[in-house]
Amino acid sequence: MxxxxxxxxxxxxxxxxxxxxxxxxxxxxxxxxxxxxxxxxxxxxxxxxxxxxxxxxxxxxxxxxxxxxxxxxxxxxxxxxxxxxxxxxxxxxxxxAPPQVQQQVCGLLAPQNPKVMRAGRICLIGLRGAGKSTLGRMAGEALGIPFVELNHDIEADTDMPLAEVMAFYGEDGYRKLEAEALERASAKHDKMILAVAGGIVAQPDTYARLLERFHTVWIKTSPAEHMQRVRGQGDLRPMEGNPAAMAHLKTLLESRIPLYQKAEAQVNTTNRAVRSSANDLLAVIAKHRFLDGAK
The missing domain is CATH 1.10.260.40 (lambda repressor-like DNA-binding domains)
Structure with a gap:
C-alpha cells in the first residue's frame, strides 16, 4: 500500500x-x-x-x-x-452597516471578550519624546508586523504636513481627523503596532475606542528626557514663548498620568539605551501575549 x-x-x-x-x-x-x-x-x-x-x-x-x-x-x-x-x-x-453602527456593535461586544477584540493590535501611548516612534518601528521590524504612526496617516490622508493640518483644520478639526485615522488603522490591520499623539488620551470617545481595539503600552520617561528628546528632534515649539516650559511639561504629564495608567503595560525608557528599551517592549508584548489570537 x-x-x-x-x-x-x-x-x-x-x-x-x-x-x-x-x-x-x-x-x-x-x-x-x-x-x-x-x-x-x-x-x-x-x-x-x-x-x-x-x-x-x-x-x-x-x-x-x-x-x-x-x-x-x-x-x-x-x-x-x-x-x-x-x-x-x-x-x-x-x-x-454604516461605520457608526459598526462602532456601536463593537462597543457592545468588546466587553464580552476584550482580548479577542484587541488581539494582534498594539498601540503605544505617552507624551512626545518618550520614544514611541523609535521603539514602535524597531518592534514592528523584529516581529514582522506593520508599524504605523497615526499622524503620518493623517498627513497622507489630507496631503498636508501636520503643521498645515493644524493651521487649516484647527484643534477640533485635527481631533476629528485623528478619530477617523484610528478607525482606518483598526479596520485595515489585524496585526500592527501603532504610535499615537500624546494628547489622544484627553479625547474620551477616541481614547475609549483605542482601548477597546488595541492592547496599549505606555511609553514613559522623565520630564527632563522628554524635553531633551524633543529638542534633539529639532522641534523648539515646547520652548517658544514659554520660559516655564519644564514646569508646564511636568504639569501636563501629571494631569495625564491617570489616563496613561489605563494602559495594560508600561515601558520606562528613562536612562535606557534605545536597544534595551526596544527589548523591554518586546518582552512586554510576549509576557502579556498581545499577539495571541490574531489572524
Whole structure:
C-alpha cells in the first residue's frame, strides 16, 4: 500500500470537510438536492458526488452552491468550525452597516471578550519624546508586523504636513481627523503596532475606542528626557514663548498620568539605551501575549 503524500492528505481532508459542510448546510435549510440544484444551477448528480466526497468541484460551481445556501464560500472551506446561518446573517448585516453602527456593535461586544477584540493590535501611548516612534518601528521590524504612526496617516490622508493640518483644520478639526485615522488603522490591520499623539488620551470617545481595539503600552520617561528628546528632534515649539516650559511639561504629564495608567503595560525608557528599551517592549508584548489570537 502506497503512503499518501502530504499534499494528497491535505487535499483529501479538504474534500471531506467540504462534503460534510455542504450536506449539513443543505439539511439545516431543509433543502432537497433537487431544490438546491435548481437554486445553484449545479446538477443533482454533481451535488450527490460533492456530498459523498467524490466530486472535484470548480471554484465557480462551488461559489454557486455557497450562494444558494446563503453562505460565504469561506464557511465551506475554512479549517475551523464554520459560522452557523445566524452568524452569517449577522456578518452580512455588519458589513453592510454604516461605520457608526459598526462602532456601536463593537462597543457592545468588546466587553464580552476584550482580548479577542484587541488581539494582534498594539498601540503605544505617552507624551512626545518618550520614544514611541523609535521603539514602535524597531518592534514592528523584529516581529514582522506593520508599524504605523497615526499622524503620518493623517498627513497622507489630507496631503498636508501636520503643521498645515493644524493651521487649516484647527484643534477640533485635527481631533476629528485623528478619530477617523484610528478607525482606518483598526479596520485595515489585524496585526500592527501603532504610535499615537500624546494628547489622544484627553479625547474620551477616541481614547475609549483605542482601548477597546488595541492592547496599549505606555511609553514613559522623565520630564527632563522628554524635553531633551524633543529638542534633539529639532522641534523648539515646547520652548517658544514659554520660559516655564519644564514646569508646564511636568504639569501636563501629571494631569495625564491617570489616563496613561489605563494602559495594560508600561515601558520606562528613562536612562535606557534605545536597544534595551526596544527589548523591554518586546518582552512586554510576549509576557502579556498581545499577539495571541490574531489572524
Amino acid at each position: 502506497t503512503d499518501l503524500s502530504p499534499s494528497e492528505d491535505i487535499g483529501g481532508a479538504l474534500i471531506a470537510r467540504l462534503a460534510a459542510r455542504v450536506a449539513e448546510a443543505r439539511k439545516l435549510r431543509g433543502l432537497s438536492r433537487r431544490v438546491l440544484s435548481e437554486m445553484s444551477g449545479v446538477s443533482p448528480r454533481y451535488l450527490a458526488q460533492l456530498e459523498a466526497g467524490e466530486g472535484n468541484i470548480s471554484v465557480l460551481l462551488l461559489q454557486r452552491v455557497a450562494s444558494a445556501l446563503d453562505l460565504q464560500i469561506e464557511a465551506l472551506l475554512a479549517e475551523g468550525m464554520p459560522m452557523d446561518h445566524e452568524a452569517e446573517r449577522i456578518t452580512t448585516l455588519f458589513r453592510q
